[in-house]
Amino acid sequence: MSPLPRLTNFGRNLSWQPKYFAQPSSEQEVLDLLNQYRGRQIRVIGRLHAWSEAAKCDEVSLDLRNMSSIVLHHEGDDHWVEVGAGCQIKDLIRELDRQGWTLPSVGLIMDQCIAGACATGTHGSGRHSLSHYVQSVRLATYDAETGQAVIRTIDTGNELRAVRCAIGCLGVITSLRLPIRPQYTIRERIRYRQIRTLEAALAAEEEFPLQQFYLYPWLWEYAAQHREEDPDNKRSSVARLYRLYWLLSLDLFLHLEFLFLVRICRGWGIRTLFRSILPRTVIENWVVSDTAYKQLTMQHSLFRHIEIEIFVKRSQLPGMMKFVERFLRLGGGERDALSPDLRTQLEPLGILDELDSFCGQYQHHYPICIRKILPDDTLISMCSSDDEAIYAVSFISYARTNDRAGFLTMANLLARTTAALFNARPHWGKVSPLPPAILNDLYPHLDQFKQIADKFDPKGVFRNDWMRAVLSAADASSTLEKS
Ligand SMILES: Cc1cc2nc3c(=O)[nH]c(=O)nc-3n(C[C@H](O)[C@H](O)[C@H](O)COP(=O)(O)OP(=O)(O)OC[C@H]3O[C@@H](n4cnc5c(N)ncnc54)[C@H](O)[C@@H]3O)c2cc1C
Structure with missing residues (x-):
């Protein structure tokens, strides 16, 4: 891990200097990094196409571009791809196309990485957003009892609904499963x-x-x-x-x-x-x-x-x-x-x-x-x-x-x-x-999201100041409900 000059987003409206920067190539390396930097603020960057502060992080920025495997699965009528979180959408789409398949939805550009696009609800027209289609993710986070970094698979219920679009707050997504459809x-x-x-x-x-x-x-x-x-x-x-x-x-x-x-x-x-x-x-x-x-x-x-x-x-x-x-x-x-x-x-x-x-x-x-x-x-x-x-x-x-x-x-x-x-x-x-x-008025499920984020990340290390402020809206509503 080496210090990095500065990270700048596509819009050039944001630029920051993380204290530590790494480009892990495997889940084990992600876990080692989480253990090494336990207690510090950690966030993943995708391709820095967000204009919001979603990717900003002053301490540990991880870039998963080396985790970009693409594996297609076909079981009966079920067809899906298991894709590394850092895979750029254009690489994924081209590989799917080569095999006669495609994603159910795509935005106006394909420069984002798949986890970055899903993390903010990226969408095209006439379909759901990409986040909606996520069927499961593998997520690196900390075990509440041991404090050690672990990989969890999230594939059901409200946890899945939360992790589909989590703006980086639940942990480090290492891979995602998405349905695919024949090219059209x-x-x-x-x-x-x-x-x-x-x-x-x-x-x-x-x-x-x-x-x-x-x-x-x-x-x-x-x-x-x-x-x-x-x-x-x-x-x-x-x-x-x-x-x-x-x-x-x-x-x-x-x-x-x-x-x-x-x-x-x-x-x-x-x-x-x-x-x-x-x-x-x-x-x-x-x-x-x-x-x-x-x-x-x-x-x-x-x-x-x-x-x-x-x-x-x-x-x-x-x-x-x-x-x-x-x-x-x-x-x-x-x-x-x-x-x-x-x-x-x-x-x-x-x-x-x-x-x-x-x-x-x-x-x-x-x-x-x-x-x-x-x-x-x-x-x-x-x-x-x-x-x-x-x-x-x-x-x-x-x-x-x-x-x-x-x-x-x-x-x-x-x-x-x-x-x-x-x-x-x-x-x-x-x-x-x-x-x-x-x-809170705009997102009726923000409270539920915050509860899940607190469960996965009780110390809030995967939140930056912006996300902390966003989630504070949920705290404010719980306080109001209690009083
Ligand atoms: C030219 C342009 C065109 C665009 N067109 C569209 C469009 O058509 N439709 C649309 O909806 N949006 C569009 N966007 C917005 C863009 O899709 C989103 O901002 C998207 O989040 C950017 O993805 P990224 O890979 O660059 O992620 P980043 O901007 O780097 O990060 C976004 C978020 O993803 C999180 N993240 C990334 N990887 C992981 C991971 N492995 N684990 C956990 N969290 C992770 C980051 O922490 C951050 O919170 C466009 C943006 C640009 C610049």
Whole structure:
């Protein structure tokens, strides 16, 4: 083990220097490290793609990239993969693909490691989050009686629901078991003229269950990427051309345009881009089938950015999207964007002065992506829900790393207002600015999660300050219940 200069996350909004850093290659090495550093704060890093403080740790940071084995199992109708926690999703997907299989869900990129993605409830569109699918994990933690590091297998009940999305708080996950399904193809087309409204976007959901859709800021109209499984399971002959079109025109050219407008012109031209140029330049109704993971992902890590994503139940989505429009208009300088009714609703939060000062401080410059996620059987993933599907609404900024004050103010106000008005939960692995006090209302199973975390880790060594604050919300509610 050697001291390390500094760890910096993808968004470059966080950087820290652990006192100790190690890259174990086996479960035995993980156990030895836990025994060696007993009593110190220990956390695992994945690929450092979280913008939140999820991976931060000042004492012992472990990196499990050398634990990346992939073993497929087939028993009757049961098909699953046992995968080392540090395996990057792209390596896993490629190996599964090579053998004719794939994961039930994948996010927009495949750069994360599998344990890191599951730890924060990473999701795509139209399915559950990855966490939901975890069938069992092997977890290195301390034995309560002997204090020695041990491996536990967690495969049932509330402990499984907790460990599926545990933000690193239960211990070191060394491997996971996930179901796999035969590789399939997805048929996709982009539509704007037939969509335009949220109602139209939602109405298409039955026909295109894997769709994701976008709100164009400043035009305030919707466009959709309509997606469905292709029953013929055949790649279109133009699939390669379509991939090239995506790479050149959307992943590269469009993003360079955003970068230019935000970083060089500092906002000038953004409204024109959304109102007049973007809706006319996207090729609509080009129907193409391609391998599922290729359709579902994009080259989204090509340019550095920062993101907040908030999650609401379907019944709250229409109200929230109306609020989002008014809120962003306010940021863009429309002083009367918040109606008197809305101001009355917001008054009890004591936030009106901050909202008034926000006026003119932030011009949103990226399409707002909306994805439906099925309810997760977890305790605290953002999509944990007993009933309705959840919608994730994402806000991305390409401002320079030293010019993000407007975005951060926006994210902070957005999280607080939408949590209060619509019970919106921010992504654990993206910018997550909510004060812990409010988390109890948003996560009804936070108490249960905390009890399990205390059982596995009574001394709290697997928590950093951020997670300690998050879990303190559960303590506060237990105290209230007792009194
Ligand atoms: C460009 C980009 C695109 C993204 N797209 C999406 C998307 O489409 N959908 C979505 O939901 N999210 C998305 N994210 C967010 C991302 O999926 C999450 O932040 C994810 O947690 C990052 O995984 P990581 O491997 O980088 O983990 P890290 O960021 O390094 O760590 C995340 C958490 O995982 C824990 N962890 C990692 N390994 C272990 C282990 N072995 N045992 C215990 N705990 C562990 C860490 O302690 C930490 O708490 C995106 C992020 C970026 C930068």
